[in-house]
Amino acid sequence: MEFIIVTGLSGAGKSHAVRCLEDLGYYAIDNMPPQLIREFVGLVKKTCGGVEKIAFVADIRGGRFFDDLKESLGYLETEGIEYKIMFMEASDEVLIRRYKETRRTHPLAVSGNMLEAIGQERRRLEKIRDRASFVIDTSNMKVAEFHQEIKRLLLSDQEANSFTVTVQSFGYKYGMPAEADWVLDLRFLPNPFYLASMKNLTGKSKKVREYVLGFPEAQAFIAGVADLILTLIPHYIREGKYNLVLALGCTGGQHRSVAVANRIAEILESRGKHVVVMHRDL
Numbered sequence: 532m533e534f535i536i537v538t539g540l541s542g543a544g545k546s547h548a549v550r551c552l553e554d555l556g557y558y559a560i561d562n563m564p565p566q567l568i569r570e571f572v573g574l575v576k577k578t579c580g581g582v583e584k585i586a587f588v589a590d591i592r593g594g595r596f597f598d599d600l601k602e603s604l605g606y607l608e609t610e611g612i613e614y615k616i617m618f619m620e621a622s623d624e625v626l627i628r629r630y631k632e633t634r635r636t637h638p639l640a641v642s643g644n645m646l647e648a649i650g651q652e653r654r655r656l657e658k659i660r661d662r663a664s665f666v667i668d669t670s671n672m673k674v675a676e677f678h679q680e681i682k683r684l685l686l687s688d689q690e691a692n693s694f695t696v697t698v699q700s701f702g703y704k705y706g707m708p709a710e711a712d713w714v715l716d717l718r719f720l721p722n723p724f725y726l727a728s729m730k731n732l733t734g735k736s737k738k739v740r741e742y743v744l745g746f747p748e749a750q751a752f753i754a755g756v757a758d759l760i761l762t763l764i765p766h767y768i769r770e771g772k773y774n775l776v777l778a779l780g781c782t783g784g785q786h787r788s789v790a791v792a793n794r795i796a797e798i799l800e801s802r803g804k805h806v807v808v809m810h811r812d813l
Contacts, residue, residue: 539619675771702784711778734789784812
């Protein structure tokens with residue numbers, strides 16, 4: 532069982548961190564009182580044996596914060612459970628701006644003095660910050676950059692930069708796939724459906740494939756799309772996007788789109804990309 536304790540300054544991005552951890556397969560709990568960790572671990576062991584990665588947010592609203600958290604961390608160590616502490620922080624100016632933008636009140640701003648409340652919180656969290664596995668300053672980070680930093684810290688280089696391209700064929704007569712990021716129309720190519728020898732075949736057959744891919748415009752289209760995807764993948768990753776759904780359509784989703792989808796997938800796989808191929812209307 533692996534634990535990530537997400538803590539830090541209010542407004543520094545703990546909720547964003549939890550959402551990112553959920554995307555990485557962690558069972559995430561927001562605002563969990565530290566004193567309940569022991570009970571939660573026991574419950575997981577009894578009822579949820581398949582849960583191996585757990586993340587929860589602990590902050591100063593959790594009562595006797597540091598004493599309770601210190602006791603709970605000691606319990607995890609006794610049980611042989613690995614844990615990491617991820618501490619979020621940001622500059623005073625950025626935290627104040629974020630609170631103003633969201634019109635929320637700092638949990639320690641009893642008198643309404645935001646700067647004083649932030650300073651008080653920093654002092655309260657000094658000890659836990661000193662124990663942190665990772666300290667992330669989110670002052671100048673966009674959300675996508677923040678998520679990428681978390682992935683960089685927790686995953687191997689290969690895992691952190693993994694990207695999946697789903698190449699899907701479909702027929703326009705049955706509607707466009709709602710999940711597609713890109714939808715490209717292959718109806719500019721001659722349709723094998725109107726040739727008796729190929730009408731009852733699909734784009735998976737050698738005969739149809741050679742026919743469709745034999746046109747120069749098909750070759751140019753395939754090369755252009757594959758090159759564009761390969762060019763854009765690093766930029767998608769930089770912005771925090773790790774999958775792309777490419778939908779290729781023809782009239783019935785049987786011939787042209789199938790042959791072209793398979794060929795584009797082959798090119799991407801030959802370049803080391805993770806590709807999923809789907810033929811929706813076959």
